[in-house]
Amino acid sequence: MIKGFLDRIEDNQFAVILVEEMKKEFIIPKKDLPQGSKENSYFEITIENEKITSIELDEQTTLSEQEQVDDMMTKLRSKSKGSKFKKNV
16 A cells, blocks of 8 residues: 545546655546545555555544644744835835
8 A cells, every 4th residue: 555645626526646655646536535535635545557446544644744734834933023124104
């Protein structure tokens, strides 16, 4: 099994799944996603003959990655003290 990431949903019909390890993207019907899937979800997937043959939601990785993103955003917001440029009024 290999990790995949739900990058986006196109036309509310197709799911674009990125597989970083292979440097590829796969497009599957949205209806084929596991229940509970949403953008930024991670999956354990099996690929055979360049097609996804099984896909399971990886909730643990999804939560872990979201926590890292939230932590980074918190740090960025705390460092921001506004613009260094003054407005000419």
